[in-house]
Amino acid sequence: MPKPTPIEDLIIPPQDQKICGTICICQMTAVLSTVAIVYLTVAIYMPYTRAIASGIDPTPIMCSTTRAVNKDNCDWGSCGEWCLSKTSGACIQIYVNVRKNGSSLLLADCGSAANKTCYGIDQENAKKYHCIRDECKNLTGTFNCTEGKCINITDAFECAFRDTDPPLKCSGRRGKITCIDVHGLFSCERGTCRRIRTPYNCDRRCVDIPTRNKNVIVLSGDRVFLARCGKIVDQANATKEVWIDNGEDVVMLSCHFVQNGSAGVVAVDCINAALLPKIEISDLTNFTYLQYLYTVRATPNRDIAPSEVELTLKNDSRLMINLEGCVNTLADECKEFLKDYGRDGTDHNAKARFPCFYTEYSAETVVARFDLETTYRQFVVALVLPTVLIIVSCITLIFCQRTVEVGDDAKMRIKFCGAGSTEAQCHPTDPVSPL
Structure with a gap:
């Protein structure tokens, strides 16, 4: 067994290690906290001050996408992946119609409910024919083409x-x-191939929608909800029955979404209510004919739900993901955002319909994300945490600067360790407090 080396013969005494370790940790913490404050200025502090000064109403309203435009040189964009470069290069600009919220209705005493989803074309996963690769030479049917890439619809x-x-x-x-x-x-x-000129009309092939014994039909994007209900109640006034089944009419509505509730089926943000005589509808129908009945044959009824026109606040407003029109996560948030919110109906699917936020002084620009409480919490954490770390680190470094000295033997020690002693150094094994 080798003879252990006495602790006093070590090259770096334990006290030196503790003092050096404390100084290094405090310096690193101070530097990283300073860098974090610089980054958080763009990511948290400035967005918070803009949110406070924006005057945006925290109560959401409704937006519907009207068009999504690809631009090569942008003065603004709906979403950028990095705020320092959000206005440079190409971008997508989304325009929306802005309106007040529709009615929230309770469909009571319902039975024989049915759901039918009429899927269109999934643009992301559909097979694309690239004409430059000579893949368009045998095309037969109807195709939606974008810059030489065609999808069979x-x-x-x-x-x-x-x-x-x-x-x-x-x-x-x-x-x-x-x-x-x-x-x-x-x-x-x-x-x-012959390019189809406007006007043209493309309707989804969605057949066998079960309309037999149904007196309420709700259209919600690509989904159709059907049921036989006894009455419809306005949730804003729970005692107000806006419709009671008389056995002669079918109620048709356009709603943001439909879900089951404790007292019945809840339909949120309903607009464009209309009554259709029951004799107009058969036991089975398709989506195209159902849309025709809704828009042409049915009679509007504002008592059940208001029309979209009377709720509209602004047409063709700019949509931005937030007040900055950008995110700093670098996690491809904009890709998903543009995919969900950029559905403008040009692919013949349902247009995007979603809650949004605006200022009552102007509806020229609306944002999809606005949560003042969450923004405030993030601001407090982002401000307090790095500030406290910097202050503690700096105080510790100042304490070390004033109390640590290097002796003639090139060893560091705390000055007050040798006070009142004939020897002016601490024992190598004495603990050293970083404070």
């Missing part, structure tokens, strides 16, 4: 149109060059 939509542009031959030797930039809705036959 024949099975999901039925399109009615009158006029088309002159044909483009996507087959043959120059087919991929001819169709390299096709954009719009096209009717194709074995690679010969």
